[in-house]
Amino acid sequence: MLDDDGWFGESVAATYDESEAEMFRPDAVGPAVDVLAGLAGDGPALEFGVGTGRIALPLAARGVPVHGIDMSRAMVARLRAKPGGDGVGVTIGDFATTRVPGEFAVAYLVFNTINNLTTQDAQVDCFRNAAAHLRPGGRFVVEVGVPQLRLLPPGQSAVPFRIGPEQWAFDTYDVVTQAMSSHYVTIVDGRAEHTSTPFRYVWPSELDLMARLAGLRPLDRWEGWSRAPFTSGSRGHVSVWEKP
The missing domain is CATH 2.60.40 (Immunoglobulin-like)
Structure with a gap:
């Protein structure tokens, strides 16, 4: 049921980590954190849809300053209750349009969360919002499935x-x-x-066009966080765009 927290209110947040337990396994989290930490380097990271901290917390534990944007107070409350949760800054709001202070080395949007924006306009706004937060040379990373x-x-x-x-x-x-x-x-x-x-699915080529509209240029596209090549048979991808 839709409430003030969007589609991720208390009823979803209460069991989210358990219902998505496979995505919290070290073999799912570790490769993503490795890639994001490498892209961040000595700079801060911004997560769109930070949720309960599945990626933000281990990334922060690696020494990367992380700030998150999320509409769901219920999800963020779970993040705050976890060890290290007070070390991740969070702004409550729509990550397609909400601005936070500062410039970031990397902004990222994982686990199909781009699809939570259910219109093409909102997805385009998300790319523009990411670009506005990035410092020159910063990267925007999206992990999403290929429509089946x-x-x-x-x-x-x-x-x-x-x-x-x-x-x-x-x-x-x-x-x-x-x-x-x-x-x-x-x-x-x-x-x-x-x-x-509800979601809105999006094609890789469509994402590239959204990036171009936001002033970003394509840098990498892999099948997953292991950086395996993306092919016509891939069921998902991790894509990286750069701010000139």
């Missing part, structure tokens, strides 16, 4: 991505508007509960 439209046969709009004894999850796509939603059907006390979250 090749899995859709004619007449079908849903792609399952999780099937288990207590939960089924699937994405639905509108190929006209690029709107999508992630749906979760969970068995609780023998009854099925359904939740869904």
Whole structure:
């Protein structure tokens, strides 16, 4: 349900770390932090959609000053409650438009969070906001999946991505508007509960154009944080753009 914290209110924040436990594993977090720390160098980092601190906290522990922007007070409260949580600055607001003081060596947006901006205009604004925060030579990093439209046969709009004894999850796509939603059907006390979250999927080439509109130039694109080459078969990518 949408509330003052957007789609990530108390009901989501209370179980977020557990529901996304695989993304909190060291083998998921470590490579991302390695790349971001390397890009930051001796400069500060800005995370759009800092959430409960999955990346911000270990990055700060590496000695990188981190500031985050997030709309959800409930998610940020979880970050604050963790060890080191008071060492990460946070501004409450929409990361597509909210400004914070200072210039940053790297700004980053991970784990498909660019898709939480559900209009193309908002996604373009996000790139412009990132560029406005970067110092010359600074980098903007986005981690996001490649839309899996090749899995859709004619007449079908849903792609399952999780099937288990207590939960089924699937994405639905509108190929006209690029709107999508992630749906979760969970068995609780023998009854099925359904939740869904809206997104807007975005293509790699579309992101490059958004970067150009923001005055950024492409630097790197990998299949993931291990820096494996991005190919036509890749199901996700980590892309890096630079502010001249």
